[in-house]
C-alpha cells in the first residue's frame with residue numbers, strides 16, 4: 001500500500017507538501033512532510049514530487065518514476081538531495097504512513113487540486 | 121495574534137539601519153483583517169518616510185484553496201496613488217513562513233542593501249556586489265551565498281537602479297504583478313531587494329475544523345468550469361484572445377501553479393531547448409516562465425514572433441522592466457522589432473496599460489475567466505474591484521479569484537474565524553474593503 005504520482009499532471013503547487021506537514025505537526029508547516037514538491041531547478045522548469053517511504057524514496061520525475069532503495073551506503077539521487085536544500089534532509093524525515101490516523105485518509109491525495117496523487 | 125500568524129510586524133528603517141519589531145494585535149486583525157488593508161494601515165503609520173509594505177493575507181500559506189498570495193503596498197511613483205500588487209509563485213508562501221506577517225521598509229539607504237529575512241530574523245545586508253547585476257544574477261548570487269536554492273526573492277534590475285518608470289520588482293527570475301513601478305521606489309531607496317526563507321509553523325485555532333472545511337471548499341472548486349484548462353494560453357482564450365494559444369503552443373514546456381492554487385497560471389516556454397524535453401536539460405537557462413499576461417499580449421500586437429516575444433519577456437525580467445509597460449511604450453514610440461525595443465528600453469517613461477480604479481494591479485484580467493459570476497453581469501467594474509479587494513485581504517491568488525465563483529466571501533470569513541478564534545463578521549470585511557478605497 002502506498003501512493004502513486006502522475007508527475008506530468010503535477011503543477012508543483014505544494015498543496016501535498018503542506019497537507020502532509022499538517023498531518024505531522026497539526027499546524028501549517030513544511031519541515032516534517034514526507035512528500036515534497038522538488039523545485040530547485042527553477043530556471044530549467046524541472047520539477048516533480050518525492051515521497052519518503054519506509055525503505056525507499058519514490059521520485060516522480062517528469063520523464064518517469066524512479067524508486068531508490070534506501071541502503072545504508074546509498075547516496076540519495078540529485079533531486080532528493082536538493083529538494084529540501086537547507087531544510088530537513090529527506091532521509092531524516094518520517095516515512096509515509098498513509099495518514100493512518102486521519103479520518104479523511106491520505107491528506108496529500110485529498111488536497112492535490114489536480115488529482116496527480118492517488119492511492120497505489 | 122496567536123493563530124495563522126507569526127505574530128510579528130517588522131519595521132526596517134533604511135535611513136538609520138534600525139530594525140524593530142512589533143506584535144500583530146488581535147484588535148488590528150479584527151478591525152482590518154489582513155493583507156492589503158493592514159498594509160495600508162501600516163503605510164499610513166509611516167507615511168512620512170515613504171514606506172513600502174509587504175504583508176501576508178489572513179489565509180496566506182494555509183490549506184485554504186489558492187492561499188498563495190502576499191501583497192506589496194506603496195505609493196506608486198508612476199501613478200501617484202497608494203496601490204497594491206500581488207506577490208505570487210512561492211514567494212508569498214515563503215514570506216509567511218520566514219517569521220513576519222508584515223514588513224514595513226521606510227526611509228532610504230546611502231548604499232545598496234538588501235533585506236534578508238529568515239526564520240524570524242531580519243538583516244539589512246550589503247548589496248554592493250549585486251548592484252548593477254540583473255535580477256537573475258542577483259537571485260543566483262543570494263541563493264549561492266546563503267547556500268539555499270529555495271530562497272525566494274523580490275528583486276530589481278537595471279531599470280529600478282536607474283529610476284525608470286517601467287521598473288518592476290521581480291519574483292526570483294520572473295515578472296510579477298508590480299505594474300505600478302514599485303521597482304523605481306526600491307531603486308530610490310537603494311534597496312536591491314528582499315530575500316526570504318523560513319521554516320515557521322502556523323498554529324490553527326480549530327485545526328480539524330479548518331482543514332475539513334478547506335477540503336469541502338476544494339471539492340467544490342474541483343467541479344469548477346476551469347477544470348481541464350491549464351496555463352496562460354487557456355486564460356488568453358477565456359479573455360477572448362483566441363489566437364495566442366496556438367501562436368505560443370510550439371514553445372510551451374510545462375505549466376505550473378503558485379502555492380496551493382488549483383489552476384496553473386504560469387507557463388514555461390523553452391527557447392533554447394526542445395520544448396518536448398522531459399528529462400532535466402544540461403542547459404542552465406533554457407527558457408522563461410511566463411507569469412504575466414499583458415506583456416506577451418503587447419509584444420504579439422506589435423507583430424513579434426512568439427519566440428521573439430518570449431525572448432523580449434526574458435530581457436525585460438532580467439532588467440527588471442514591466443513588460444506590459446514596455447510593449448505599451450514601444451507601440452507609442454513605433455518600435456516593432458526586438459532589437460529596436462531592447463535598445464530603447466532605457467528611454468521609455470510613463471505607465472503601462474491600466475484597468476480598474478488604480479488601487480489593485482491590472483496584472484489580473486478585469487473579467488471573469490471560464491466561469492459565470494452573477495455580480496459581474498450587473499456591474500463588471502464593481503465586481504472586479506470587490507473580488508480583488510477580498511483576495512488581497514485574505515491572501516487569495518487574484519487571478520484564481522476571477523475564475524472560481526466557488527470561492528465565496530462567507531467561506532473566507534468563516535475560515536478566518538475558525539482559524540484564528542477572532543470574530544470577523546461581514547460588516548468588518550465591508551469596512552476593510554471601503555478603507556482600501558478611501
Ligand code: SF4
Nearest residue numbers: 020096098099106108
Ligand atoms: S499519505 Fe499522508 S503521510 Fe503519506 S505522503 Fe501523503 S500526506 Fe504524507
Ligand code: SF4
Nearest residue numbers: 010011013014016112
Ligand atoms: S499537490 Fe499535486 S499538483 Fe501540487 S505539488 Fe503535489 S502532486 Fe503536484
